[in-house]
Amino acid sequence: MKFVLIFGAIFWPRSSWQQCDDNGEMHSNGDKWIRNNHFLVTCRGGKIQTLKCVTDSGHLIDVGSKTHTENGYEYSCNQEEQQKEINVNSCSTFADFSDDIFKDRFAICCISRRFKGCVDINGDIIKHGYFLIGNQSLKFCKIAKNQLSARIEPKGCFNGSIHDDINDEKLHIKKYVTWKNGEFEWRCGDDGIHVQKCFVDGKVYWAGSSWIENNGNVKTCSTIY
Numbered sequence: 001m002k003f004v005l006i007f008g009a010i011f012w013p014r015s016s017w018q019q020c021d022d023n024g025e026m027h028s029n030g031d032k033w034i035r036n037n038h039f040l041v042t043c044r045g046g047k048i049q050t051l052k053c054v055t056d057s058g059h060l061i062d063v064g065s066k067t068h069t070e071n072g073y074e075y076s077c078n079q080e081e082q083q084k085e086i087n088v089n090s091c092s093t094f095a096d097f098s099d100d101i102f103k104d105r106f107a108i109c110c111i112s113r114r115f116k117g118c119v120d121i122n123g124d125i126i127k128h129g130y131f132l133i134g135n136q137s138l139k140f141c142k143i144a145k146n147q148l149s150a151r152i153e154p155k156g157c158f159n160g161s162i163h164d165d166i167n168d169e170k171l172h173i174k175k176y177v178t179w180k181n182g183e184f185e186w187r188c189g190d191d192g193i194h195v196q197k198c199f200v201d202g203k204v205y206w207a208g209s210s211w212i213e214n215n216g217n218v219k220t221c222s223t224i225y
């Protein structure tokens with residue numbers, strides 16, 4: 001088979017405010033992020049819109065014409081030649097900046113056919129330095145001088161908000177460090193910060209536990225940051 005269908009979902013939430021709720025993760029107007037590994041999306045006026053589809057081979061492709069709506073999702077699809085391996089020689093001689101190739105969080109420029117940076121949680125390209133990939137997981141992007149090789153180094157977790165400076169080492173946490181904050185014990189694990197334990201009414205619950213309180217309320221100790 002030569003062609004594969006790529007589906008881009010556009011989700012239209014009912015609420016009319018400006019933020020976008022992507023399965024519980026809030027994004028501000030104008031934010032860009034990669035969704036389900038296959039869609040570069042943005043938040044526009046409270047709606048998540050697909051800007052580009054990311055193919056399995058890492059190419060960004062434009063969203064084509066709308067096809068149909070299903071369960072509140074609007075699907076559009078594009079045709080893209082299937083490619084098993086990424087090869088910069090497949091870049092057109094007339095490539096421009098919209099032809100960047102994405103592979104495993106690396107961004108490759110199709111004009112120079114060299115690495116240009118690493119892709120963070122918002123879909124932004126970081127040329128060199130610290131960046132976040134989700135769950136406050138902290139990474140460092142290194143591009144070799146000749147831009148023919150690149151490396152993403154694990155740096156533990158970032159214990160700050162979007163308003164904090166990502167280079168502030170006081171907010172960097174080494175992997176496997178745990179700390180207590182209020183009714184939670186947090187841990188910097190392999191994929192970011194997670195709740196490890198909950199402290200409720202003098203009892204300790206491990207993440208993943210659920211229990212029924214005297215008043216009938218069902219509680220869970222969640223693992224999500």
Ligand SMILES: *[C@@H]1O[C@H](CO)[C@@H](O)[C@H](O)[C@H]1NC(C)=O
Pocket residue numbers: 159173177178179180181
């Ligand atoms: C992470 O931040 C919280 C809140 O600012 C603080 O209480 C906690 O000590 C920090 N954890 C570490 C390991 O620095």
Ligand SMILES: *[C@@H]1O[C@H](CO)[C@@H](O)[C@H](O)[C@H]1NC(C)=O
Pocket residue numbers: 133134135137190191192223
């Ligand atoms: C964030 O945490 C969830 C739950 O453990 C995990 O499935 C997901 O892969 C993590 N995301 C990243 C970017 O590590």
